[in-house]
Amino acid sequence: MSRRPGFVLEVDKSTPPTLFWNGEGITLEALPEGSRVVYAPEPMKAIEDPYRAIRHALAHPVGDRDPLPALLRPGMKLTICFDDVSLPLPPMEAPDVRQMVVETVLDMAAEAGVDDVMLIAALALHRRMTEEELRHALGDRVYDAFAPHGLLTQHDAEDPDNLLFIGETDQGEEVEINKRAATSDLLVYVNINLVSMDGGHKSVATGLASYRSLRHHHNPQTMRHSKSFMDQPSSELHSSNWRMGRLIAESGVKIFQIETTLNNDTFPSNFQFLQKREWEWGVRDRATYAATAAALSKTPPRLARQVFHSIRSPHALTSVQAGEVEAVHAVTTSNVWAQQGVDVDGQTDILTMGLPYICPYNVNSIMNPILVACLGLGYFFNMYRGRPLVREGGVVIMRHPTRPEFHPGHHPSYIDFYEQVLTQTVDPAQMHKEFEESFATDPWYVHLYRTGHAYHGVHPFYMWYWCTHALQHLGRVIVVGGDPKAVRRLGFSPASSLDDALEIASDVVGPSPTLTHMHNPPIFMSDVH
Amino acid sequence: MSTLLFERSLPRFAAARVVSSFGSGRGAGVGPLRLVERDAPDVPAEGWVHVDPVLSGICGSDLATLDGRSSRYFEDIVSFPFVPGHEVVGTLADDAAGADGVALAAGTRVVLQPVLGCAARGIEPPCPACRAGNVGNCGYLAFGHIRPGLQTGFCADTGGGWSSTGLVAHSSQLYAVPEGLSDADAVTVEPVACAVHAVLGAPIAEGDVVAVLGAGTLGLLVTAALSHLSAEGRCPSPSTILVGARYTHQQRLARELGCTEALPPDQLARAVRRLSRSLSFGGPSGVAATLSGGADVVIDCVGSPESIAQSLAMVRPRGTVSLVGMPGKVTVDLAPLWHREVRLAGAYAYGTERDGDTDGRTSTFALALEVAAAQRTGRLVSATYPLTRFEDAVAHAGAAGRRGAVKIAFDVGKGTAR
Numbered sequence: 001m002s003r004r005p006g007f008v009l010e011v012d013k014s015t016p017p018t019l020f021w022n023g024e025g026i027t028l029e030a031l032p033e034g035s036r037v038v039y040a041p042e043p044m045k046a047i048e049d050p051y052r053a054i055r056h057a058l059a060h061p062v063g064d065r066d067p068l069p070a071l072l073r074p075g076m077k078l079t080i081c082f083d084d085v086s087l088p089l090p091p092m093e094a095p096d097v098r099q100m101v102v103e104t105v106l107d108m109a110a111e112a113g114v115d116d117v118m119l120i121a122a123l124a125l126h127r128r129m130t131e132e133e134l135r136h137a138l139g140d141r142v143y144d145a146f147a148p149h150g151l152l153t154q155h156d157a158e159d160p161d162n163l164l165f166i167g168e169t170d171q172g173e174e175v176e177i178n179k180r181a182a183t184s185d186l187l188v189y190v191n192i193n194l195v196s197m198d199g200g201h202k203s204v205a206t207g208l209a210s211y212r213s214l215r216h217h218h219n220p221q222t223m224r225h226s227k228s229f230m231d232q233p234s235s236e237l238h239s240s241n242w243r244m245g246r247l248i249a250e251s252g253v254k255i256f257q258i259e260t261t262l263n264n265d266t267f268p269s270n271f272q273f274l275q276k277r278e279w280e281w282g283v284r285d286r287a288t289y290a291a292t293a294a295a296l297s298k299t300p301p302r303l304a305r306q307v308f309h310s311i312r313s314p315h316a317l318t319s320v321q322a323g324e325v326e327a328v329h330a331v332t333t334s335n336v337w338a339q340q341g342v343d344v345d346g347q348t349d350i351l352t353m354g355l356p357y358i359c360p361y362n363v364n365s366i367m368n369p370i371l372v373a374c375l376g377l378g379y380f381f382n383m384y385r386g387r388p389l390v391r392e393g394g395v396v397i398m399r400h401p402t403r404p405e406f407h408p409g410h411h412p413s414y415i416d417f418y419e420q421v422l423t424q425t426v427d428p429a430q431m432h433k434e435f436e437e438s439f440a441t442d443p444w445y446v447h448l449y450r451t452g453h454a455y456h457g458v459h460p461f462y463m464w465y466w467c468t469h470a471l472q473h474l475g476r477v478i479v480v481g482g483d484p485k486a487v488r489r490l491g492f493s494p495a496s497s498l499d500d501a502l503e504i505a506s507d508v509v510g511p512s513p514t515l516t517h518m519h520n521p522p523i524f525m526s527d528v529h
Numbered sequence: 530m531s532t533l534l535f536e537r538s539l540p541r542f543a544a545a546r547v548v549s550s551f552g553s554g555r556g557a558g559v560g561p562l563r564l565v566e567r568d569a570p571d572v573p574a575e576g577w578v579h580v581d582p583v584l585s586g587i588c589g590s591d592l593a594t595l596d597g598r599s600s601r602y603f604e605d606i607v608s609f610p611f612v613p614g615h616e617v618v619g620t621l622a623d624d625a626a627g628a629d630g631v632a633l634a635a636g637t638r639v640v641l642q643p644v645l646g647c648a649a650r651g652i653e654p655p656c657p658a659c660r661a662g663n664v665g666n667c668g669y670l671a672f673g674h675i676r677p678g679l680q681t682g683f684c685a686d687t688g689g690g691w692s693s694t695g696l697v698a699h700s701s702q703l704y705a706v707p708e709g710l711s712d713a714d715a716v717t718v719e720p721v722a723c724a725v726h727a728v729l730g731a732p733i734a735e736g737d738v739v740a741v742l743g744a745g746t747l748g749l750l751v752t753a754a755l756s757h758l759s760a761e762g763r764c765p766s767p768s769t770i771l772v773g774a775r776y777t778h779q780q781r782l783a784r785e786l787g788c789t790e791a792l793p794p795d796q797l798a799r800a801v802r803r804l805s806r807s808l809s810f811g812g813p814s815g816v817a818a819t820l821s822g823g824a825d826v827v828i829d830c831v832g833s834p835e836s837i838a839q840s841l842a843m844v845r846p847r848g849t850v851s852l853v854g855m856p857g858k859v860t861v862d863l864a865p866l867w868h869r870e871v872r873l874a875g876a877y878a879y880g881t882e883r884d885g886d887t888d889g890r891t892s893t894f895a896l897a898l899e900v901a902a903a904q905r906t907g908r909l910v911s912a913t914y915p916l917t918r919f920e921d922a923v924a925h926a927g928a929a930g931r932r933g934a935v936k937i938a939f940d941v942g943k944g945t946a947r
Contacts, residue, residue: 442803444806444808
């Protein structure tokens, strides 16, 4: 049976209630007649033999790059960098695609007699991965061969001895990246391109950069001009990364880019109803929903969180391409859109979304209020090409408990950001000016980032900047079911039910607004005409 | 004419202690405090005068006494039965001399400096502390021609502010209330004096970070005194005054009174850490952990084991923790104090203070009257009660923070509730 594309449903009297994620819970909501529900395309067919496809891609690069085996020689310095724990979501069933690619690259390196090989997790300012997470990403064989010898490391953006200043772009952007990667004869970067934002020059220019470098594009000004950052040609975030990436290439750093795309088969078989269209739910799906929703409503959030974070996604490889960065990324972007693109006619007054338990920055962790804002307004809002799904001055209604809970080990500076910064301003430009530097250079946050498993001190600012475009575009943001104090702290309006939220929204969009619901995840990208 | 009398009664002490375990102030009805008909005390000697209270506050130490939680340390410097009430604004029943020697006519509004030091006790020569002007440290509180009592309101011979029949005060205790200072402002002058003494006694240097823990009456008045006196050049100006305040009305008042930032107590250590750019050990989030640096001075206006431990955790090495809130018997790990060479200093009552950079000394109460006028500290008086409703009043005071209040006082003069 052929795969069905994405779909826009118009709600009528016969439409069953629509599934909304609600953090570590799920619920059904009856949407007003005439509302639209956007569903993701069905999963693309998986590549049957991923190892074979990977070998083929490495041997048949795109763009101006020799096949990988031809680039490998004895005595050379080879560095393999890979995306960190933030991808994919949820973490995929073993073997992770990074493991398959890295194993293949290492096999080729061994065949070529390359001895000096180093693996680096490209963290940027994310938290360091745990041993368990590294083993999951790379497999036990790779981990055990490299980690005990200090050959599996994690990028440290605060280690002055292991950073190299490359230079400045023609826009004055300082470029400083991991020294080992920059001084290698070949830098192989292994991507998982879950969304179209990932990959390209962003891989090295962001993943291996320091704060000194990152601040040039992770700021409110850049984010305001990234419409959206899921659409590279319209994204100033990407323009900056592209300038940096080209400077890195001009400086002599030789990059062999490997990008992979996954299908959107997001949930394992016992949760398959989560990615089905509700009117197609069978008896078993309805029973599973009822049992799951009832159980979750009685489960303490902490336990529910553990259950959800143990989910391993059946994501499967749909494409792999390798070679020169820009040529590779063009193919990848096309493949991502093939899986995720949905045509939507026209914008909406109100955009609703149910936010799930996970975003890129709380894998095995807690979705704190700042990450709630980031997931809704940073990610979901920006999943478009052309025009946002919601009109300028419109309303976003998100559903999430938005508890003021934080993981103290992973997000220490988020706690201070919530207590010190958000109590004074929610304006990205103002917080950038008044608070960013003190958080970015705070020695305690630096210590925790370097030695613990903490996100960098500046990271909560970046998450808030991610929302800049949405904050500027929207007339109001409403959170249904969220902790009222926390929601207000974010500058949003709390509502106890969807009906209440629609009532509140009517102040902004009038009494008869159009409404569109993002049935997400599985994730999709809207092509708004 | 009525008086609230506190009698020595072990069963009533025990009952108050049990009931107050359900909430401070709840034990007033079963405790040793009773409403009685009683005449004013006789003046014990020359230099004493009758004072008719107008307003008399309920202080944290009063609550501790009524709750049966007060330290046994005070047993020998208290005499029973006594009439509580040491925060007093009243009027003179007769002509008298004030503490500064100026003649005061009958009817003059006065506030009471309640410590019963050597002058009030007729002791000559006075103890070294009183001779130096530090009446709060008087060593002869159990001696002289009146019975033991550290202050008016804890002495069987003087009466106290919680009485409509009046009390007796020595001229060394009397300070005239300036025109323009309301009764509400005036009834706070005694705790303002405590705050002034604590601020001027703490080794605060120019540009220091000062953390104030607690935002009840004392915490707020310490904030008021520190911001006013530093602005007036009477003491060095800290760069930052952080206040740990549990309730939103306390946070609002702390900001109004001049703090840099007011935030919930569980966020105070993190704010101090951020400000001092310290590292933290013992907890990744900086909560309940010890800071590598910290505040230069922490003023603990709570006095509980938890607040003392928190103060020690967030003061810098060789910094000072000033204990203004009255502690009792507490269990605290002093290892950080020893290891980091922290000074833990008490700050009690008043006397005279060094005035700015001069060599001269000024009465703490004179400074307190100035602070009360400038900061309008009467805004902290949230409610007044007649003596007949003493159970309600004490319960309100015991739950002041939770009930959106700060200072509760008896309206002794009018006998009506506000």
